[in-house]
Amino acid sequence: MTDLEQSAIELASTYVPPQPTGRQLVRFRRDVPADHAFHVLSDVVGPERALAAGHSDQIREALRAAGNWGGSVLLERSRVAIVDGNAQQARAFATKLASMDEVAEARPEFWMHALSDPPWMDSASRTWGLEAVGAAASAYTGRGVKIAILDTGIDLGHPDLVGRTLVTKSFVANETAHDGQGHGTHCAGTASGRTAAGGNVPRYGVAPDAELYVGKVLGNDGSGREGDIIAGIEWALDQGCDIISMSLGRDTMPNEPYDPLYEDLGADALREGQLIVAAAGNASSRRYGYIAPVGAPANAPSIMAVAAVGSDAGIAGFSCGGVGRAAVDVAGPGVGTFSSVPRPRLYASFNGTSMACPHVAGVAALWAESDPALRGQALWDRLVQTARDVGLPPRDVGAGLVICP
Amino acid sequence: MTVAPYQKQDSYIIQVDRGCDLASVARELSSLGFVTDQLLKRSSALSGRADPRLEHVMRSVAGVKHVRREGTQFTLPPFDPRVPQ
Numbered sequence: 163m164t165d166l167e168q169s170a171i172e173l174a175s176t177y178v179p180p181q182p183t184g185r186q187l188v189r190f191r192r193d194v195p196a197d198h199a200f201h202v203l204s205d206v207v208g209p210e211r212a213l214a215a216g217h218s219d220q221i222r223e224a225l226r227a228a229g230n231w232g233g234s235v236l237l238e239r240s241r242v243a244i245v246d247g248n249a250q251q252a253r254a255f256a257t258k259l260a261s262m263d264e265v266a267e268a269r270p271e272f273w274m275h276a277l278s279d280p281p282w283m284d285s286a287s288r289t290w291g292l293e294a295v296g297a298a299a300s301a302y303t304g305r306g307v308k309i310a311i312l313d314t315g316i317d318l319g320h321p322d323l324v325g326r327t328l329v330t331k332s333f334v335a336n337e338t339a340h341d342g343q344g345h346g347t348h349c350a351g352t353a354s355g356r357t358a359a360g361g362n363v364p365r366y367g368v369a370p371d372a373e374l375y376v377g378k379v380l381g382n383d384g385s386g387r388e389g390d391i392i393a394g395i396e397w398a399l400d401q402g403c404d405i406i407s408m409s410l411g412r413d414t415m416p417n418e419p420y421d422p423l424y425e426d427l428g429a430d431a432l433r434e435g436q437l438i439v440a441a442a443g444n445a446s447s448r449r450y451g452y453i454a455p456v457g458a459p460a461n462a463p464s465i466m467a468v469a470a471v472g473s474d475a476g477i478a479g480f481s482c483g484g485v486g487r488a489a490v491d492v493a494g495p496g497v498g499t500f501s502s503v504p505r506p507r508l509y510a511s512f513n514g515t516s517m518a519c520p521h522v523a524g525v526a527a528l529w530a531e532s533d534p535a536l537r538g539q540a541l542w543d544r545l546v547q548t549a550r551d552v553g554l555p556p557r558d559v560g561a562g563l564v565i566c567p
Numbered sequence: 568m569t570v571a572p573y574q575k576q577d578s579y580i581i582q583v584d585r586g587c588d589l590a591s592v593a594r595e596l597s598s599l600g601f602v603t604d605q606l607l608k609r610s611s612a613l614s615g616r617a618d619p620r621l622e623h624v625m626r627s628v629a630g631v632k633h634v635r636r637e638g639t640q641f642t643l644p645p646f647d648p649r650v651p652q
Contacts, residue, residue: 314643344646384643388580389605389614391641396609409652412640422633423582423610430609444644444651480651514652516643 182270184249186256189242189267192535196238202264203243207234207255211247214238244271266534272301280475280552284500288365290473291352291495291517295525297368300566304369304527309353310398310406311520312391313346315339315378317504320347322357331397332378333390342382344503348512349409350376351502353520354527363509366501368524368566369531375403380410395427399436404530404537406431407523408440408465409516411457417486418455420462428464435537439466439522441515442490443482453483453557461488466542469559470496470518475552477559481515484557491542492549493559494518494525525564532567576602576616578637579625585611587630595628 190199196214204212211233215224224235225244232247234255245252245259245268253270260268282290288298315332316323318340330339341347354374355367379394380386391410398406428438443457460467460482469490470478477483478497484490496518503510522545529536529544536544549562579601583592593603593613603615614637617625626634644650 343643345643345652348652380641380643384646386641387578387614388637388640389578389607392580392607392610392612392614393605396607399609410641410643412642423580423612427610478651510648512646512648512652516652 182249183273184252185271186245186252187242187269187271188245188256188259188265189533190264191266192241194241194264196236196241199241199243199264200236200238202259202262203234203236206258207245207247212236280473282473284364286364289500291499291521292365292368294473294475294495295368295521295564296566297524297528298365300528302528302531302567304354304372304524304531306373307369307405307527307530308373308375308401308403309369309523309527310375310377310401310403311346311350311353311523312377312379312394312398312406312408313349313410314343314380314382314384315341315346316350316376317341317347317502319505320502320508322351322355322502326356326374328374328376329401330376330378331394333394333397334378334381334386337378337381339376339378341378341504343380343384345380345384345409345516346376346378347504348499348501348510349407349516349520350374352499352517353407353524355502364500368521369527372524372527375401386410392423392427395438399427399431399434402436404436404541405523405526406436406438407520408438408459409514409519411441411443411460413443413445413457414455414461414488416455418458418461419487421458424459425462425464428459428462432464432538432542437466437526437538437541438464439468439519439526441519442467442469444480444514444516446480446482448477448479448481453485455486456482456484456488456490466491466522466545467560468515468519468522469493470513470515471552471554471559471563472497475554475563477554478513478515480513481518481558484560490556490558490560492522492545492561492564493552493554494521494564496521522564525566528566575619577619578614578616579622580635580637581613581615581625581631582633583611583613584630584632587611589613592628592630596625596631599624599628601625
């Protein structure tokens with residue numbers, strides 16, 4: 163048996179598809195008032211089978227009551243209806259509701275499972291980072307969401323990119339968007355690598371179906387002029403990218419103020435429904451008790467600063483922290499991160515907040531796909547609200563480890 | 568102001584008040600000897616090069632909010648698995 167066949171068998175034996183509960187979830191458009199949504203629901207399932215619930219006590223009570231007689235419950239705040247009944251009937255109701263202008267989406271409800279606990283490990287089917295953030299178990303893949311990676315470019319001939327539409331632009335004089343260094347290919351792979359698990363390569367991209375925009379702002383020598391980086395950010399914003407990932411920066415002095423230029427860009431992005439995430443930096447030597455402040459531009463308050471944790475959920479020794487004026491916002495997997503690198507090597511594992519940052523960008527893309535209203539500040543808020551407490555102080559990981567929907 | 572022929576040019580990022588016309592400010596700076604590389608419209612900033620002796624003169628141009636050296640500040644470490652990235 164070849165390695166390929168062995169891996170395929172291992173994959174088939176470990177993959178568990180989402181399990182439907184038999185109920186349907188119907189998501190109304192956010193601009194539809196709750197009372198109107200309830201009328202629509204009542205018209206379809208029958209007024210005697212529809213309930214509305216506004217706050218948590220009501221929701222609990224309504225779901226319990228509806229569960230006894232196969233009713234449907236509208237959750238007023240989220241404009242989501244849980245359509246019960248026998249599975250066939252619920253599907254028929256959902257199909258009818260999905261055809262209505264007021265409804266954005268109708269889909270089966272799935273059983274959810276507790277997130278796995280650390281230590282996380284790479285497996286034949288996915289990397290430990292994808293396991294830690296719940297990407298492998300998520301029903302979302304980033305479809306329809308635009309992610310920009312501003313870095314050293316990408317290996318345009320990498321086999322995992324064959325057939326994939328990329329939007330690329332180089333801001334570095336006399337260099338194409340091709341990655342002659344490696345860093346950009348690794349970061350792009352983590353955010354949105356498309357390799358389906360199989361062969362001897364695990365899945366390593368958090369949002370494999372996202373639309374990838376690659377702006378080369380660092381040259382093949384790994385360095386970049388600020389003007390080119392700012393031009394790259396502006397390009398990504400102009401392209402309508404939902405998430406802009408920047409695994410780059412420079413060290414800062416303790417209590418150094420943030421640069422208003424980057425803060426203005428970050429704030430503009432949030433206002434316009436876009437989100438910029440940046441690596442917090444790797445200047446700490448925690449084994450010697452030194453925690454370096456968050457670097458720039460991650461230290462701008464409107465740019466999401468990303469720290470790195472390891473597979474044991476511990477803070478990475480190099481990860482910069484919220485000391486002085488700047489804060490860490492969230493954390494992502496950033497130790498022993500397996501992803502793509504330029505040919506001929508194809509794949510390798512690296513450490514750094516540069517690796518944590520695209521994990522967060524990928525998770526953000528999954529949230530953005532799950533709800534079109536989650537853009538800009540709303541997306542920032544959701545990432546923070548759903549981050550997992552891994553038992554580390556906010557100084558190190560902010561709100562915690564980002565988690566997929 | 569006229570300065571003697573310079574020996575070197577430094578790279579600068581010049582932030583411009585958001586209410587001002589970026590191109591007009593760039594033209595004014597150009598007349599002083601600033602060479603504009605990029606008009607960064609969303610950021611209301613210019614990147615370019617100038618004789619360092621012009622720095623204080625550029626600061627005095629109407630609409631200029633902030634002048635600072637650009638440099639090559641963003642540099643990745645060697646792409647080596649042993650080095651945090």
